[in-house]
Amino acid sequence: MPDTVDARARLRADCARCAGLCCVAPAFAASADFAIDKPAGQACPHLQPDSRCGIHADLRERGFPGCTVFDCFGAGQQTVQVTFGGGGRDWHADPAVFAAFGVQRLLHELLWYLTEALALPAAAPLHPEVAAARDRVERLTAAGAGELAAADPALLQGEAGALLLSVSELARSGVRPRGRDRRNADLVGADLRRRRLRAASLRGAHLIGADLRGADLHLTDLLGADLRAADVRGADLSGALFLTRRQVAGAVGDAATLLPAGLEHPPHWRPR
Numbered sequence: 001m002p003d004t005v006d007a008r009a010r011l012r013a014d015c016a017r018c019a020g021l022c023c024v025a026p027a028f029a030a031s032a033d034f035a036i037d038k039p040a041g042q043a044c045p046h047l048q049p050d051s052r053c054g055i056h057a058d059l060r061e062r063g064f065p066g067c068t069v070f071d072c073f074g075a076g077q078q079t080v081q082v083t084f085g086g087g088g089r090d091w092h093a094d095p096a097v098f099a100a101f102g103v104q105r106l107l108h109e110l111l112w113y114l115t116e117a118l119a120l121p122a123a124a125p126l127h128p129e130v131a132a133a134r135d136r137v138e139r140l141t142a143a144g145a146g147e148l149a150a151a152d153p154a155l156l157q158g159e160a161g162a163l164l165l166s167v168s169e170l171a172r173s174g175v176r177p178r179g180r181d182r183r184n185a186d187l188v189g190a191d192l193r194r195r196r197l198r199a200a201s202l203r204g205a206h207l208i209g210a211d212l213r214g215a216d217l218h219l220t221d222l223l224g225a226d227l228r229a230a231d232v233r234g235a236d237l238s239g240a241l242f243l244t245r246r247q248v249a250g251a252v253g254d255a256a257t258l259l260p261a262g263l264e265h266p267p268h269w270r271p272r
C-alpha cells in the first residue's frame, strides 16, 4: 500500500519547474473568479517574463481568487520537464505544449484519486485492479507529446470513474447508519448542518455556498463535488473520500476544520 502523503506530495504543483502553463493555456471568463477575459493560449497580462505571477501576493484582492484555487496536480512540471524534456522551447506560444498540459492535468488528477483508493483498507479487494489502473495512467504521464496527443483521456476517466465508484461503495458499505446517496444533487446554499452525511455519497453534488459547519464527513464521497464557498468551518473532513486541494481552497474553512493527511489549510483561511 503506497504512502498516501508521499504520493500526494508528488502530485503537487512545483511552479519553479514549470513555465507558467496554467497562466497561458486555459481560457478565463471574467467572473467572480477572474477579473478579466482571457482566451486559451494567451498569456495572462500579469504573467512576468520569468513565468512568475506579478500579483501573486494579492490575487484575491485583485479579483483572481480562481488562481488561488487552481491545482494542476503536478501536471505543469511533468509537461515541461518530462513530456518536452526541459528548456529550449517557447512555452507560451506552442499549441503542442498546451495540448499536452491539458492531457497531463487530467491524468494527474486521476492519479490523485487512484492513489487515495489504494490507501483505503476497506477497498483492499479492489486494490489489484486499482493498482493496474494507476500503473497505466502513470506510464502515460511519462509518454512523449505524440503519445499523449493520441491518448483518449475521456476513456481513461470513464474507466477510472467506474472503478472509483466501486471503491467508494466498498469503503462506505460497512458504515451504519450512513448518509443518503446525494450524487449530483443540487445542494446550492443548503443548510446541511443537521443532515447525516457520514459515509454519504455527495459525488458530483453542487454544494456551492452550502452550510457544512461542524459536519461529520467521515467516509463521505466528495469526488467532483463543487465546494466553492461552502462553509466547512469546524467540519471534520479528515476521513472524506477523494477530496482535492482545489475543493479545499474553494471552500471557507477555519483552524478547526480537519483535513485528510497531505492536505493543508490554505493561507486565505487564516484570519487577517
Ligand code: SF4
Pocket: 022, 023, 024, 044, 045, 046, 047, 048, 052, 053, 054, 055, 056, 059, 064, 067
Ligand atoms: S493572475 Fe497570476 S496566477 Fe493568475 S493567471 Fe495571471 S499570472 Fe497566473
